[in-house]
Amino acid sequence: MHIPLYSFDHINDSLEKLNKRSQSLLYEISDCGIRVFSRKKPNVLPKIGHPINQVRGSLFYRIKAIVYHVNILINQRKSINEQFVEHFENGNADPISIERLIIQQYYFFDDIIFNLLSMFDYIAAMLGYMFDNSYYKWNNLVRSARNKTTAIGREKFSKEIVKLHSNWVDTLMNYRSDLIHKSPKFGEETINKGGYKSKIPDFTVIKVDPKMTKIIQNIDSNINCIDIIDCSIILCIYSFAACNDLLLQVK
Numbered sequence: 001m002h003i004p005l006y007s008f009d010h011i012n013d014s015l016e017k018l019n020k021r022s023q024s025l026l027y028e029i030s031d032c033g034i035r036v037f038s039r040k041k042p043n044v045l046p047k048i049g050h051p052i053n054q055v056r057g058s059l060f061y062r063i064k065a066i067v068y069h070v071n072i073l074i075n076q077r078k079s080i081n082e083q084f085v086e087h088f089e090n091g092n093a094d095p096i097s098i099e100r101l102i103i104q105q106y107y108f109f110d111d112i113i114f115n116l117l118s119m120f121d122y123i124a125a126m127l128g129y130m131f132d133n134s135y136y137k138w139n140n141l142v143r144s145a146r147n148k149t150t151a152i153g154r155e156k157f158s159k160e161i162v163k164l165h166s167n168w169v170d171t172l173m174n175y176r177s178d179l180i181h182k183s184p185k186f187g188e189e190t191i192n193k194g195g196y197k198s199k200i201p202d203f204t205v206i207k208v209d210p211k212m213t214k215i216i217q218n219i220d221s222n223i224n225c226i227d228i229i230d231c232s233i234i235l236c237i238y239s240f241a242a243c244n245d246l247l248l249q250v251k
Contacts, residue, residue, distance in 0.1 A: 005081045005084065005085070006077060006081060006205065006206070006227065006229070008074075011074060011229075014230070014233045015070075015071075015074075015233070017233075017237055018067060018070065018233055018236055018237055018240075019067065021236070021237050021240040021244070022063050022064075022066075022067050022236075022240055024240070024244050025063060025240045025241075025243055025244045025247075026059075026060060026063060028243075028244050028247045028248065029056055029059050029060070029126070029247065030056065032126075032247040032250050051125075051129045051135075052126060052129050052130060055122055055125045055126040055129060056126065058122050058125075059119065059122045059123070059126065062115060062118055062119045062122055063119060063240070065115055066112060066115045066119065066236055067236070069108055069111050069112050069115060069232075070112065070229075070232050070233060070236060072108055073105060073108040073109065073112070073228070073229055073232055074229055076101065076104060076105065076108065077105065077206070077229060079101060080098065080101045080102065080105070083097060083098050083101065084098060102206060103186075105206050105228050106184060106185070106186060106228070108232075109208070109228050109231075109232055110179055110184070112232050112235065112236065113172065113175065113176055113235075114176065116172060116235065116236065116239045117138070117169070117172055117173060117176055119239065119243065120138045120169050120239075120243070121137045121138050123138070123141075123243055123246070123247075124136040124137055124138040124140065124141035125137070127141060127152065127161075128140070128141060128152070130250075131151045131152055131155060132144070132150070132151040132152060136152075138165070138169060142161060142162060142165045144158075145158035145159070145161040145162050146158075146162055155250075156249070156251075157246065157249035157250050157251075160245075160249050161246065164242055164246055167218075168238070168239070168242055171215050171218070172215070172239075175211065175212065175215065178211075185208075185209035185211065185212070186207075186209065205226055205227045206227060206229075207226050207228070208225075208226060208227070208228050208231045212231060213225065213231075216231055216234055216235070219234070219238050
């Protein structure tokens with residue numbers, strides 16, 4: 001019996017790309033903080049208790065949490081595959097348990113979205129302490145970047161903040177807002193209310209909401225990503241790269 005399942009053949013390459021992006025961002029967070037602080041006070045590094053170091057530690061935590069959640073998502077999917085095979089080959093797995101595991105994939109996906117946006121808030125806090133000695137959240141940073149009379153707005157990289165917000169962060173924030181204030185988002189035909197009894201569904205994909213597919217296609221129109229694992233990795237890689245590119249502009 002052929003049971004269509006999600007293939008993990010490509011996953012090691014995808015995780016390698018994700019880990020490289022996360023490591024590059026972690027390095028740039030450290031380098032950027034030292035670089036900017038040294039510009040203001042040559043040969044003097046921020047003290048351990050300085051807010052820049054505290055935010056930097058928070059960023060390290062958040063980025064590692066994001067990668068951890070992606071790995072949980074992948075490992076849990078392997079468990080789903082095993083139960084799915086058991087159900088159709090031996091009739092032993094509980095379809096209700098399979099359904100519950102599928103829904104848990106969306107729990108982890110939502111957590112990744114929340115963590116990514118938390119990361120952008122931490123980036124804003126770090127830049128706020130660097131240039132204005134003030135605590136910023138992301139939206140505060142964007143407003144400041146648009147105002148050329150502010151400490152952030154006078155910096156050359158301010159236009160990169162506005163661009164990143166318009167092209168990416170605002171879109172993720174709107175998606176998160178729907179999750180928080182409206183309803184959870186499941187992919188079309190992913191949750192089978194009738195259980196898996198009469199026929200074998202195509203289980204190669206656990207779909208994301210169509211709105212998320214459009215968000216990812218805005219990154220690259222050639223990307224046809226609908227599975228929750230692949231979409232998670234793409235979201236993380238792109239967000240890490242976007243933060244890294246922004247910090248490279250901070251001189």
